Amino acid sequence: MNQRLAIVASMAIVLSVSVRSASDSWPQFRGSEAGVASDDPALPDTWSQTENVVWKVPIPGLGWSSPVVWGDHVFVTSAVSENASEEVVAVKGLYDPGDEFGKTKAAAPHRWYVHDIDLKTGKVRWSREMHAGMPLLLRHRKGSFASETPATDGERVYVYFGSIGLVAALDMNGKVVWKKDVGAYNGPQEFAPAASPIVHGERLYVLNDNTHESFLVAFDKKTGRAIWRVQRDEVENWATPFVWENPLRTEIVTNGRRNVRSYDFNGKLLWQLTGMTANVVPTPFSKHGLLFLSSGYPGGNVRPVFAVRPGASGDISLKPGEESNEHIAWFQPRLGTYQTSALVYGDYYYTLLDRGLVLCHDAKTGKQMYGLTRISPEAAAFTASPWAYNNRIFMLSEDGDTFVVEAGPKFKLLAKNSMNEMALATPAVAHGSLFLRTQSLLYRISKRAGQ
Numbered sequence: 001m002n003q004r005l006a007i008v009a010s011m012a013i014v015l016s017v018s019v020r021s022a023s024d025s026w027p028q029f030r031g032s033e034a035g036v037a038s039d040d041p042a043l044p045d046t047w048s049q050t051e052n053v054v055w056k057v058p059i060p061g062l063g064w065s066s067p068v069v070w071g072d073h074v075f076v077t078s079a080v081s082e083n084a085s086e087e088v089v090a091v092k093g094l095y096d097p098g099d100e101f102g103k104t105k106a107a108a109p110h111r112w113y114v115h116d117i118d119l120k121t122g123k124v125r126w127s128r129e130m131h132a133g134m135p136l137l138l139r140h141r142k143g144s145f146a147s148e149t150p151a152t153d154g155e156r157v158y159v160y161f162g163s164i165g166l167v168a169a170l171d172m173n174g175k176v177v178w179k180k181d182v183g184a185y186n187g188p189q190e191f192a193p194a195a196s197p198i199v200h201g202e203r204l205y206v207l208n209d210n211t212h213e214s215f216l217v218a219f220d221k222k223t224g225r226a227i228w229r230v231q232r233d234e235v236e237n238w239a240t241p242f243v244w245e246n247p248l249r250t251e252i253v254t255n256g257r258r259n260v261r262s263y264d265f266n267g268k269l270l271w272q273l274t275g276m277t278a279n280v281v282p283t284p285f286s287k288h289g290l291l292f293l294s295s296g297y298p299g300g301n302v303r304p305v306f307a308v309r310p311g312a313s314g315d316i317s318l319k320p321g322e323e324s325n326e327h328i329a330w331f332q333p334r335l336g337t338y339q340t341s342a343l344v345y346g347d348y349y350y351t352l353l354d355r356g357l358v359l360c361h362d363a364k365t366g367k368q369m370y371g372l373t374r375i376s377p378e379a380a381a382f383t384a385s386p387w388a389y390n391n392r393i394f395m396l397s398e399d400g401d402t403f404v405v406e407a408g409p410k411f412k413l414l415a416k417n418s419m420n421e422m423a424l425a426t427p428a429v430a431h432g433s434l435f436l437r438t439q440s441l442l443y444r445i446s447k448r449a450g451q
Contacts, residue, residue: 023037023038023040023430023431023432024069024070024071024430024431025069025070025071025152025154025430026067026068026069026070026428026429026430026435027068027069027070027151027152027153027154027199028068028149028151028152028196028198028199029066029068029149029151029196029198029240029283029426030066030283030285030341030385030387030426031387031428031429034283034285034286034287034341034343034344035285035341035343035345035385035386035387035388035426036343036344036345036387036388036389037387037388037389037429037430038389039389039390039391040389040390040432041390041432041447042432042433042446042447042448043389043390043429043432043433043434043446043447044434044445044446044447045390045392045404045414045415046404046415046417047402047417047434047443047445048417048418048419049418049419049420052445052446052447052449053443053444053445053449054122054433054444054445054446054448054449055121055122055443055444056122056441056442056443056444057117057122057123057124057441057442058440058441059076059078059115059437059440059441059442060078060080060113061078061079061080061081061110061111061113061146062078062079062080062081062086062144062145062146063076063077063078063079063144063145063146063147064143064144064146064147064383064424064425064437065077065078065144065146065147065148065149065150065196065425066149066425066426066427066428066437067117067425067427067428067435067437067442068149068150068151068152068157068428069119069428069430069431069435070152070153070154071119071154072118072119072120073116073117073118073119073125073152073157073172074116074117074118074119074428074435074442074444075114075115075116075117075150075152075157076114076115076117076150076437076442077112077113077114077115077146077148077149077150077159077161078112078113078115078144078146079110079111079112079113079135079144079145079146079161079163080110080111080112080113081106081107081108081109081110082108082109082110083107083108085107086106086107086108091141091142092380092381092398092399092422093380093381093398094298094338094354094355094381102140102141102189102190102191103138103139103140103141103189103190103191104138104139104140104141105138106134106135106138106139106145108134109132109133109134110132110133110134110135110145111129111131111132112129112130112131112132112145112146112161112164112166113127113128113129113130113146114127114128114130114150114157114159114170114174115127115128116157116172116174117442119431119444122444125174126173126174127174128170128174128176130159130161130166130168130176130179131161131164131166133164135163135164136163136164136165136184137162137163137184137185137186137190137192137193138186138190138191138192139163139190139191139192140189140191140192142383142424143191143192143194145161145163145164145192146161146163147162147192147193147194148160148161148162148193148194148195148196148197149196149240149426150196150197151196151197151198151199151204152199153199153221154172155171155172156169156170156171156172156177156221157169157170157172158170158197158199158204158221159197160196160197160206162184162192162193162194162195162208163184163192163193164184165181165182165183165184165185166179166180166181166182167179167180167181167182167197167204167206167219167224168180169204169221169224177222177224178223178224179224180219180224180226182206182208182215182217183208183212183213185208185210185211185212185213186210186211187209187210187211187235187236187237188211188235188236189236189279191236191238193208193210193238194238194281195207195208195209195237195238195239195240195241196240198240198241198242198243199221200243200250202220202221202222203218203219203220203221203227204218204219204220204221205217205218205219205241205243205252206219207237207239207240207241207254208237209232209234209235209236209237209256209257210234210235210236211235211236213231214231214232214233214234214235214237215229215230215231215232216229216230216232216241216252216254216263216267217229217230218252218265218267228266228267229267230263230267232254232256232261233258233259234256234257234258234259235257235258236257236279236280237254237255237256237257237280238279238280238281239254239255239256239280239281239282239283239284239295240283241253241254241283241284242254242283242284242285242286242291244262244284244286244291244310245286246286246289246291246310246311247289247310248310248311249264249310249311250265251263251264251270252264252265253284253291253293254284255276255280255282255283255284255293255295256276256280257276257277257278257279257280257295258274258276259272259273259274259276260272260273260274260276260284260293260306261273262312270312270313271312271313271314271315271316271327272314272315272316272317273293273306273308273315273316273317273328274315274317275302275304275306275317275318276293276295276304277295277296277297277300277302277303277304277336278297278299278300279295279297279338280295280297281295281337281338281339281341282294282295282296282336282337282339282340282341282342283341283385285341285342285344287344287363288344288347288363288364289309289310290307290308290309290329290363290364291307291308291309291310292305292306292307292308292342292344292349292363293305293306293308294306294335294336294337294341294342295336295337295338296335296336296337296338296353297338298338298354302333302334303333303334303335303336303337304331304332304333304334304335304336305331305332305335305336305342305349305351305366306328306330306331307328307329307330307331307363307366308327308328308329309326309327309328309329311327312327316328318331329364329365329366330365330366331366332361332366335351335359335361337351337352337353337354338353338354339354339382339383340352340353340354340382340383340384340385340386341385342385342386343385343386343387343388343393344363345388345393345407346407346408347362347363347364348360348361348362348363348369348407348408348409349361349362349363349366350386350388350393352382352385352386352395353372353382354381354382354383355380355381355382356374356375356376356379356380356381356382356397357372357373357374357375358373358375358395358405358411359371359372359373360408360409360411369409369410370409370410370411373411375395375403375405375413376403376413376416378399378401378416379395379397379401379403380397380398380399381397381398381399382395382396382397382398383398383424384396384397384423384424384425384426384427385426387426387427387429388407389429391406391407391408392404392405392406392407392414393405393406393407394427396423396426396427396436397423398422398423398424399418399422399423400418400419400420400421400422400423400438401416401417401418401419402416402417402418402419402436403415403416404416404417419436419438419443421438421439421440421441422438422439423436423437423438423439425437431446432446432447432448433445433446433448434446
């Protein structure tokens with residue numbers, strides 16, 4: 001009997017540690033649960049530049065990467081230009097492709113940094129310069145040369161700067177463990193890469209689709225050795241790859257203009273799917289046993305969302321007139337987003353459109369709960385992806401306003417929290433805190449502020 005009690009107690013300790021570690025880390029873009037955080041009474045519903053602020057710290061230069069969190073480390077990247085005018089806030093809203101409202105050339109040399117912020121104090125623990133020189137590519141005026149979000153496993157932090165072709169691993173003290181040059185390549189619109197690296201198990205995955213040589217590469221995360229590199233028939237992509245752990249297998253899923261593709265751990269193609277729009281940005285994710293894929297370039301005739309079942313093989317594309325097949329549970333032709341990734345929280349699939357409209361569908365069936373709804377007359381433009389906790393959906397606009405909506409099948413706006421500075425980066429959530437990045441500052445926000 002005592003042995004059984006000891007086993008139960010040990011399991012309780014393990015479960016407690018697992019829950020605690022899950023809520024105390026946000027290791028990659030959108031975290032481990034595609035924007036959904038563990039509920040915590042310390043997490044804030046309301047905030048401002050002063051309310052519920054634990055600390056705020058200036059981040060030099062320009063970078064629209066998201067923060068990531070592990071233990072008492074908060075990592076973020078930036079690129080600092082020798083010409084400060086290059087770091088002026090871009091015009092908000094959507095841009096049409098082309099020279100005037102799209103690509104732009106660097107005017108001066110840059111320095112690329114990884115910053116480690118102390119979670120408790122907000123002080124900069126270290127800033128490591130990774131490279132100095134002229135950016136090798138043009139970029140979108142609304143983007144940056146440090147748009148890729150880092151990833152961490154608690155032993156190292158991994159960064160990818162696509163504009164200079166640099167992949168690197170640093171230890172938690174800021175020492176560079178390894179560096180690799182994968183080449184700096186642009187797409188036909190020359191907007192610069194933005195797909196973030198993903199760490200899983202013993203590997204790091206990096207994706208770059210371009211007009212020169214599109215690739216997905218798997219590195220040994222400890223040594224930087226390239227385990228395999230797959231060439232891809234793509235030309236442009238800003239979507240972060242996703243490692244899908246499902247009951248049948250684990251696979252690496254990549255969104256793409258020509259094809260969505262899934263690969264096994266050896267880089268072998270498992271299945272593919274056509275039907276995406278011209279510019280592909282949203283990151284794939286999984287909930288309720290389904291894989292969700294989307295894209296939504298505003299100029300496209302089709303802005304699709306696909307919900308895919310595990311176990312697919314070969315070409316699983318829908319035929320004309322089909323809304324489902326053996327491998328696709330449901331399909332919506334005009335639900336996809338342009339820059340934001342969708343969110344599944346509870347039973348519902350939430351779509352945040354770039355122009356401030358939100359929709360809600362049943363995540364398992366695709367049935368509409370509520371249609372196009374204006375969040376607020378003040379909600380104009382969105383780039384950051386939504387996130388959720390405590391039965392709330394949070395949507396951060398480019399104006400720095402976060403609109404708080406009640407989760408569920410009926411729309412109800414609860415609050416608007418303003419930071420009064422441009423914000424494009426998707427926040428992180430850990431340690432009962434929200435980590436929100438604006439043009440110049442990184443905030444830690446919590447109800448425990450001041451305690």
